[in-house]
Amino acid sequence: MKILVCITHVPDTTSKIQFTANNTKFDPTGVQFIIGPYDDYALARAVELRDQTGGTLTALNVGEAETEPTLRKALAIGADDAIRVNSFPKDSFFVAKQIAQVAKEGSYDLILMGRESIDFNGGMVHGMVGELLGMPSFSPVMKLELEGTTVKMAREIEGGKEQLEAQLPLIAGCQEPIAEWKIPNMRGIMSARTKPLVVVEPTSQETQAEASSFQLPPAKGSVKLVDKDQVSELVRLLKNEAKVL
Amino acid sequence: MSILVYVEQAAGKIKKTSLEAVSYAFALAQKTGEGSVVAIALGTIDSQELASVGEAGAAKVLHASDERLNAGVIQAHATAVAQAFQAVGANTLILAKSSLGDAVAARLAIKLDAGLVSNVVELPRLEGGFVVKRSIYTGKAFADTTITTSKKILAIKKNAVDQKIDGAKAQVEEFAVTISATDFASKITATERATGEVLLPEADIVVSGGRGMKGPENWGMIEELAHTLGAATGCSKPVSDIGWRPHHEHVGQTGVKVAPTLYIAVGISGAIQHLAGVNSSKCIVVINKDPEAPFFKAADYGIVGDAFEVVPQLTAALKAAQ
Ligand SMILES: Cc1cc2nc3c(=O)[nH]c(=O)nc-3n(C[C@H](O)[C@H](O)[C@H](O)COP(=O)(O)OP(=O)(O)OC[C@H]3O[C@@H](n4cnc5c(N)ncnc54)[C@H](O)[C@@H]3O)c2cc1C
Numbered sequence: 001m002k003i004l005v006c007i008t009h010v011p012d013t014t015s016k017i018q019f020t021a022n023n024t025k026f027d028p029t030g031v032q033f034i035i036g037p038y039d040d041y042a043l044a045r046a047v048e049l050r051d052q053t054g055g056t057l058t059a060l061n062v063g064e065a066e067t068e069p070t071l072r073k074a075l076a077i078g079a080d081d082a083i084r085v086n087s088f089p090k091d092s093f094f095v096a097k098q099i100a101q102v103a104k105e106g107s108y109d110l111i112l113m114g115r116e117s118i119d120f121n122g123g124m125v126h127g128m129v130g131e132l133l134g135m136p137s138f139s140p141v142m143k144l145e146l147e148g149t150t151v152k153m154a155r156e157i158e159g160g161k162e163q164l165e166a167q168l169p170l171i172a173g174c175q176e177p178i179a180e181w182k183i184p185n186m187r188g189i190m191s192a193r194t195k196p197l198v199v200v201e202p203t204s205q206e207t208q209a210e211a212s213s214f215q216l217p218p219a220k221g222s223v224k225l226v227d228k229d230q231v232s233e234l235v236r237l238l239k240n241e242a243k244v245l
Numbered sequence: 246m247s248i249l250v251y252v253e254q255a256a257g258k259i260k261k262t263s264l265e266a267v268s269y270a271f272a273l274a275q276k277t278g279e280g281s282v283v284a285i286a287l288g289t290i291d292s293q294e295l296a297s298v299g300e301a302g303a304a305k306v307l308h309a310s311d312e313r314l315n316a317g318v319i320q321a322h323a324t325a326v327a328q329a330f331q332a333v334g335a336n337t338l339i340l341a342k343s344s345l346g347d348a349v350a351a352r353l354a355i356k357l358d359a360g361l362v363s364n365v366v367e368l369p370r371l372e373g374g375f376v377v378k379r380s381i382y383t384g385k386a387f388a389d390t391t392i393t394t395s396k397k398i399l400a401i402k403k404n405a406v407d408q409k410i411d412g413a414k415a416q417v418e419e420f421a422v423t424i425s426a427t428d429f430a431s432k433i434t435a436t437e438r439a440t441g442e443v444l445l446p447e448a449d450i451v452v453s454g455g456r457g458m459k460g461p462e463n464w465g466m467i468e469e470l471a472h473t474l475g476a477a478t479g480c481s482k483p484v485s486d487i488g489w490r491p492h493h494e495h496v497g498q499t500g501v502k503v504a505p506t507l508y509i510a511v512g513i514s515g516a517i518q519h520l521a522g523v524n525s526s527k528c529i530v531v532i533n534k535d536p537e538a539p540f541f542k543a544a545d546y547g548i549v550g551d552a553f554e555v556v557p558q559l560t561a562a563l564k565a566a567q
Binding site: 011013014017019037038092093096118119120121122123124125126127128130131132136137138139140142155156157158159160161162163164165166167170175176177207208209210211212213214215216217220221223224225226227228231232234235236237238239242244245 | 255317319320323343344345347348349350351352354355356359360361362363364376377380381382383384385386387388389390391392393394430431432433434435436437438439442444445446447450474486492493498499506507517518521524527528530531541542543544545546547548549550551554555558559561562563565566
């Protein structure tokens with residue numbers, strides 16, 4: 001069983017988002033980068049499945065050299081080796097093409113990733129990779145169990161979930177509660193330093209929808225407090241001032 | 246040149262978010278001044294329901310009535326929509342962002358060689374290319390994105406345009422699709438869906454409870470407030486992690502992103518990860534006993550007080566005002 005887990009390198013969820021260069025570039029000043037929280041769920045489940053099946057687990061990131069600490073963290077958490085496709089991830093299509101190429105060469109049985117990255121929130125890469133490879137793709141997957149080559153999954157839908165059965169090979173975009181986030185231990189951190197991390201160049205430069213400039217939402221005005229003994233005043237404000245009732 | 250809209254159904258009813266997508270397509274057609282809006286609907290839906298898609302702006306509805314499409318089998322839906330796209334000679338596909346919509350759109354981007362942008366928040370600008378504004382960093386910023394392909398797919402966020410409603414009826418046509426057995430190879434073995442409630446991602450008003458509610462036994466007052474408002478109920482992540490509420494109610498960075506006109510947060514501290522899921526709301530009301538709770542900084546209106554006293558009073562005041 002060969003498992004590929006795709007990892008994004010994204011700002012920590014508490015980051016203040018800012019842009020530079022006349023609002024055309026993300027400003028990384030003071031930002032801490034992490035494994036995307038959804039990818040972290042995918043990685044945690046991938047480690048469990050690798051241990052269960054005795055297979056191998058490769059972590060993949062499409063990114064420039066600065067993402068290597070994030071890939072090393074994936075190795076510390078339990079991936080056996082890592083691949084970095086050496087390019088800025090220009091858009092979902094570009095990233096999907098690189099992942100599909102790596103996946104084709106490595107003939108993986110199972111490809112896991114987060115349901116979406118938390119920077120661009122596209123949630124499209126898994127489906128694109130699926131179509132590029134002619135494999136089924138599922139997202140957002142909140143449970144994934146292996147029974148031979150049959151994969152039993154639960155996929156979240158609006159207001160509930162769907163139970164699914166499909167055959168390997170397949171692709172899943174993961175979210176909680178598929179597994180609990182894993183924290184690397186000391187032995188993991190030590191061994192991560194010497195695990196192989198291969199850098200490959202992108203095989204295609206094609207893009208379809210690149211972001212050209214950024215904006216921040218308008219600043220929020222200050223809150224209007226209503227006395228707790230005047231609750232009907234809140235109802236009046238919502239009706240007459242905010243006009244939302 | 247037509248604009249195609251993929252409309253989703255739930256139990257034979259066209260989803261409200263899909264009707265918004267039709268209205269978006271209608272506004273886009275008016276803006277570009279070219280062509281009409283055609284919708285594609287899949288599975289068993291009665292013809293009156295289909296004709297009503299006209300109210301939102303579709304001139305025609307193609308209906309692939311194959312009952313195997315009642316379930317949201319991702320690959321089969323993608324194939325059916327691709328065939329409709331070719332058949333009407335469309336250049337743009339519009340759909341509402343949803344669990345199934347996202348999964349289908351991504352496959353279609355490759356099938357149709359179409360540039361795809363998700364989380365679109367307004368109509369595109371057409372000067373100097375096709376520029377779409379999308380929400381990024383989980384609502385903390387926006388990006389102008391230029392689609393460079395001739396075919397385009399836009400997955401629309403809720404409230405991107407107002408839903409158009411007029412008396413128009415769409416012309417309904419049966420549409421024959423050819424879908425291979427491989428596209429149906431994955432099986433949906435069961436579907437569990439909350440019934441009779443307002444669905445959280447589609448709701449215009451949301452009432453959410455956090456850890457300040459102390460326990461699942463206290464959710465009655467949240468539900469009653471929601472019921473009075475015709476609202477959906479949501480919760481913070483720890484609340485669904487401990488199992489007080491089902492996972493599909495979890496709002497925030499790692500849960501459902503909502504965009505209602507009114508969001509009422511009760512006993513939620515307002516951690517940045519929770520705010521990421523609610524910052525597209527038009528109006529936010531916070532009820533929290535701690536005046537220092539960070540949520541007040543993101544709120545339009547607030548009451549500092551004990552939820553167990555304030556919520557029943559608010560429900561009563563709303564009932565009195567109705
Ligand atoms: C990577 C990551 C992702 C995350 N994603 C999410 C997410 O998607 N959604 C999410 O919600 N969280 C998320 N979190 C967790 C988040 O950081 C907070 O821990 C969580 O939102 C807190 O939930 P809470 O406000 O219900 O609980 P608490 O922080 O415990 O707040 C409870 C609040 O209730 C108030 N209170 C208590 N009693 C009363 C009373 N009687 N009346 C009125 N008010 C009362 C308190 O003053 C307090 O403000 C994430 C965290 C991380 C690290």
